[in-house]
Amino acid sequence: MKKSTKTLFNIIAVSIILAILIFLEMNKRKFSYDISIIERSMIYAVAAVAMNLTNGFTGLFSLGQAGFMAIGAYTVALLTIPVEARAGVFYVTGMNEFLSKIELPFIPALLLGGLFAAILAGLIGIPVLRLKSDYLAIATLGFSEIIRSIIASPQLNMITNGSYGLKKIPRFSSIFVPIALCCLCILIIVLLINSSYGRAFKAIREDETAAEAMGINLFKHKLTSFMISSFFTGVAGGLLASYMGTIDSGTFKITLTYDILLIVVLGGMGSVTGSILGSFLVTAGREWLRFFDQPLKVGNWQVPLFRTGFRMVVFSVLLMVVVLFYSKGLMGSKEFSWEGLVRFFKNLFTRKQKLNGGVSNGK
């Protein structure tokens, strides 16, 4: 495919997406459900691409997504809930004197959320990444649980509103705000991955000993990757807070981390476009799979299995199936390309022909 054709395709694709977004924005009321799915998918995509940076590109196994998102979300929420509304939100114990007067615009609050997440990542990463990055998974998982229990603890009622959660977080004024921010975040990560640092990360993933022999300081680069990833995970959390309007410690359970892990694995470790694709599939899939949780009757016959909790069983089986049988996920470590798309459809077509007993082009 020629470069100019590709550019043309890109322009067409972007225009179509923009047109759809403008259409949705103009008919906000009617399509609020679809808009919310798109927004959530994009926010998850940021978290997934950030996870891919450590897990897919650097080969570090971090499982602290829920915790870092909680940090970002609570930072954004506490700093952006309008001062007037705060007494109502902290109706039980009141808000900490000092904090209750600080209000920031959304973007600075978001950056601060990311920054706090990155700093915490540094505190975990410095001891853990220095020697055995094996333990990063456990340390981050544990950290994530601790953050949640600390947020919910009554001792912090005046700051996090304990188990009551936070409400009245200002929502996005338009679908373009979250989409633009998410695209920007993903773009920055992509630029990083394609830079000299990104190559060093990949070298570490491929072979730590060889990377070190190439003069790459393992600790420094692992820490860099982990902190940047956590920064964007925090930002994704901040976006999630504004998207949901209401958050509590339950929002950031381990299952959130596993959702994002599923997205990354499904999309393909080491593929950014895979993560984005995975994010839309998983987010939308969760909605479609809702019917699994409802009792289902065909005529008079009560279909077995369908009741509360079945969806999550299906979900975990899906994760296992992908890991065991399609370990490359949708994209492997490749990125989306128009050639790839054309090839995909060609293959699909020829395979269908073969299945239909049509003329196969092999013999």
Add this chain to the structure above:
Amino acid sequence: MSLATFLQHCLTGISLGGAYALIAIGYTMVYGILRLINFAHGDLFMIAGYLMIFTLADFPWYIAIPIVLIGTVVIGIVIERLAYKPLRSAPRMSIMISAIGVSLLLQNLATYLFTALPRGYPEIPYLKRIFQFGTLSASFVTFLTPILTMVLVFLMVMMINKTKIGMAMRAVSKDYETAEIMGIKINSVVSFTFAIGSLLAAIGSILYFTDRMSVNPFSGSLPGLKCFVAAVLGGIGSIPGAMIGGFILGIGETFLVALGFSTFSDAFTFILLIVMLLVKPTGLFGEKATEKV
């Protein structure tokens, strides 16, 4: 805190630590051999809890206990065969993700089958009988746990050092490839490791849940994480280390709760992990191994 309460808490802590130790051994052995953090180990422990609830409903305890032990061992081996074995030559992260998948599956399956509400753990005769030593009083299980743990650890250490299969396990954990070349049947060693780990998790589950009195689908996840930390504290790969790590966590946690810091008792575990990695990354009993290049 009077001396009597202090001793009482010590006893509770040692007992909790004993149960932790038994789970930690499963982590330490599997990590030693496959370099895999078996995220599903804690959930296996939870499943063993449910297994006991259902078997004890139909059978007397002396039949129920063997059923639970064997059942858990079988589940543990099956998990290894289905979810880990196919990935043995895949990147290490894949097998860990598979472990997470199993963990999620067990939790979700338990939620689906038994609902998320806690179920009462049945009383196993004798275990709950109260004993009185001067001012100290505790149920039989509280005394039994640490003693049983130490006996089991002693047997394990003997097995690792004195038997043929133990030698094979040590060989595989030292150098997987060479062990394979030397004709050690890796598959049987791995299965055996999982069997022992599951057996100890099942015993741990009986001791732990008898004290806690209820099981829910998530009862295994946090204790699981903690026990891995216990294994790291003691030095991953070392069985006595896992025991000491378990005791440290159990006692520390009990005292934090007693002092009113229950929210932070979980945090304590992970802060301990971080501190340990800073001070002595190989753990208390771990030996520095140089990876062959």
Add this chain to the structure above:
Amino acid sequence: MGNNVLRLEHCTMQFGGVVAVDNFSMEVNEHEIVALIGPNGAGKTTAFNFVTGVYEPTNGKVFFHDELMVANHPAGKMKKLYKGDPDQICEKIVRKTPDQITKLGIARTFQNIRLFKALTVFENVLIAKHMHAKSGLLKTAMHLNYREEIQMRKEAMELLEMQNLAAYRNDIASSLPYGQQRHLEIARALATNPTLLLLDEPAAGMNPQETDELAAFIKKTKEDFNLTVFLIEHHMDLVMGISDRIYVLDFGKMIAHGLPADIQNNDRVIQAYLGVEENA
């Protein structure tokens, strides 16, 4: 002692009770090609590993351009286990990580090729240029370092051309034929701009013709890049053909050293090494 690039003094390396390298002293002078030979398991690779910071020697000193680069003495449990020369305990402790040593100017290849398998041939070499980059993280991540990036790419490309690998530049490293993978590993090592190049069995798995070509190539590379070369090799023709001096290890101990002609006729060496080779 003068003008040597690398000098080992009383180096011992133990793994628990196993003495892999025993009280080994040696030196490599500027512009020499020095070979380290010995039967399998003699401790050759181990010596490379503690010179490059992958392992920490149990005892001894390593000098690079006459500066103390690595030094250690037995500590903790090792005090009891130590089986090296008790009179040669080194007092100092100097540690360096492998990346620091690479930055000092020592590059190496590995006995069991360690390429970045899933990356392209070009990327493999380009990665070695990363450590010389001066731009900071932010500048690099935002691609504002294009001048530097272009320079890095140019240098990497030149290296590939020199190794006749340019045609493979976009191929995945693991898809290359075995011999080419060895060449790529050398190209990658050269990309770090070393003054001392360590080659661990570069001719392993090559046929006689390829081995001859490799010998010529090593000599040429040494001249072109103004290098000092220290290599481990089993192919005696190659070793005898290009080495200025040879050290022989057996069970960790140095049993001989000298000019190729002397080594060839040394009884102990023939017993320990050549004998084994002939029987095998």
